[in-house]
Amino acid sequence: MSTELKKALYNISALADLGQAITSENNFHEKIQSVLYVITGTFLANKGALLFYDKPTNKLNTLAQKGFAPADLDRLNPEELMSLGRNESYLIGDDPVLTVAGAEILAPLWVRDEFIGALLLSGKLTVGPYTLEDLELLNVIANQIAIALNNHSLFLDLSDKLEENRRLYEEMRHIYHGTLQAFAAAIDAKDAYTKNHSHRVAKYSAAIARELGWNEHEIEGMYVAGYLHDVGKLAISNTLLNKVTPFTPEEREEIRKHSTLSHSITAKIKFPWKNVEDMVWHHHERLDGRGYPEALAQESLSDGVRILSLADSFDAMTSQRPYREKMDVQSAIGELRKNLESQFDHKVMLVFCKVLDKEIKGELPEPDILPHLDRDSDLSVISTLLEGIIVELSTP
Amino acid sequence: MKSVQFSVASRREGDAAIIYPKGYLNNLSGENLVIECGIYIGKGITKIVVNFSETDLINSIGISMLLQIIEDLRNIKGTICCTNMSKLLRDTFEMLGLMQHMLVFPVESDALTYLKTGKL
Numbered sequence A: 001m002s003t004e005l006k007k008a009l010y011n012i013s014a015l016a017d018l019g020q021a022i023t024s025e026n027n028f029h030e031k032i033q034s035v036l037y038v039i040t041g042t043f044l045a046n047k048g049a050l051l052f053y054d055k056p057t058n059k060l061n062t063l064a065q066k067g068f069a070p071a072d073l074d075r076l077n078p079e080e081l082m083s084l085g086r087n088e089s090y091l092i093g094d095d096p097v098l099t100v101a102g103a104e105i106l107a108p109l110w111v112r113d114e115f116i117g118a119l120l121l122s123g124k125l126t127v128g129p130y131t132l133e134d135l136e137l138l139n140v141i142a143n144q145i146a147i148a149l150n151n152h153s154l155f156l157d158l159s160d161k162l163e164e165n166r167r168l169y170e171e172m173r174h175i176y177h178g179t180l181q182a183f184a185a186a187i188d189a190k191d192a193y194t195k196n197h198s199h200r201v202a203k204y205s206a207a208i209a210r211e212l213g214w215n216e217h218e219i220e221g222m223y224v225a226g227y228l229h230d231v232g233k234l235a236i237s238n239t240l241l242n243k244v245t246p247f248t249p250e251e252r253e254e255i256r257k258h259s260t261l262s263h264s265i266t267a268k269i270k271f272p273w274k275n276v277e278d279m280v281w282h283h284h285e286r287l288d289g290r291g292y293p294e295a296l297a298q299e300s301l302s303d304g305v306r307i308l309s310l311a312d313s314f315d316a317m318t319s320q321r322p323y324r325e326k327m328d329v330q331s332a333i334g335e336l337r338k339n340l341e342s343q344f345d346h347k348v349m350l351v352f353c354k355v356l357d358k359e360i361k362g363e364l365p366e367p368d369i370l371p372h373l374d375r376d377s378d379l380s381v382i383s384t385l386l387e388g389i390i391v392e393l394s395t396p
Numbered sequence B: 001m002k003s004v005q006f007s008v009a010s011r012r013e014g015d016a017a018i019i020y021p022k023g024y025l026n027n028l029s030g031e032n033l034v035i036e037c038g039i040y041i042g043k044g045i046t047k048i049v050v051n052f053s054e055t056d057l058i059n060s061i062g063i064s065m066l067l068q069i070i071e072d073l074r075n076i077k078g079t080i081c082c083t084n085m086s087k088l089l090r091d092t093f094e095m096l097g098l099m100q101h102m103l104v105f106p107v108e109s110d111a112l113t114y115l116k117t118g119k120l
């Protein structure tokens, strides 16, 4: 794995750590302390401070800090900070007004039109100045912290902990998804033919999970697994992924490593969802035990794995690949049908057919699968085919 | 991923202290590591060996704790040695450029020999 990739993973993990810190069961003080540690750990800073703006007194209160002299922090003027960009981290350099606190980086925290406070960092341990990527990552973090702090002050008014946690969680979801999407785009960009593959697999898998009656949290986890299932391909050469001629047995082996790589990468990230790493690891397993990487028996395959496997195969079949044309939707469904029990799960297939049929019939307000299907598809033919399979699979 | 409750043990050998973090270094309980080192530093110890044999997972919070210890020791011109690190840990430290700020030894006894004799 390249250093850049490792660094990217570390940063993604840091965002996950941040989410964990903000949404944890800890009290506010502990949360803020953890958040500060995540930030100083991510940016290797010996000094860090989180300041909260108290409107009635027009003062900045220190919520958590390490390394700064308290008197220096008191010398910061909130009005000066408000005139800077919102949630845009700022390299202080020799700015005469801002150097007073002895910080090197400053991010003013805003939520919409509300000034919330500021985040200060200084004393990078390792050589080299803060980079543009550092600043960009800090912008993302600043946004999240601003929201969390703002919610906290709202929370003080409302005094409704459950509601606050729910909202925090909502906000966190956005950041996860933003980050994951960026990551998925990096995966899909490696291979021109799999453009948006991860995105579609995430959508299809989540749609199936929802139809199966999973709760929102579980659906979220399914979605994330869909996004990341092929993340291990980042470590496989572009030339191999984009090869037009059939793979040699050695090349096939190499490609097949991607699901194990996906597992080792995701296992390093502390997700708030269960089993993401298991799902990505086993998305190429089969019910007949002839899949890879572990050739697991069907008892060992979770519903999540079964969903991901079907969604992945359906999208693979209906997308163009360097070595073959894409299949039309009917043929792909026929292919799934043909491989029931050997490769795909009966129940998952039934639910997939049901949800797609509902989408075609306009029964679902926000279709997840339909918008991605070939525009030339004959929907009435597909619907008839699906109805047939639904009847067949529903009868015991 | 489940969390393992983090704890710290330590012992003294000659003029060095050996610290044994145990469990995942990924939440506030990691502060105990900084506190434990602080106690020895307060007693005038300047050589600290951290034996990572029972810690194979560290996140940004844990890194922050480690930075604190590095900084505390730097202020008193002390030495930090890290030993028994998993590959994951070593890779992480390397990627973050932390290796320049510590001495790394495969096992604890190597670090102690070095601290005693000044050579490997």
Ligand SMILES: [Fe+2]
Residues within 6 Å of the ligand: A229, A230, A258, A259, A283, A284, A312
């Ligand atoms: Fe795959």
Ligand SMILES: [Fe+2]
Residues within 6 Å of the ligand: A197, A201, A229, A230, A312
């Ligand atoms: Fe895939």
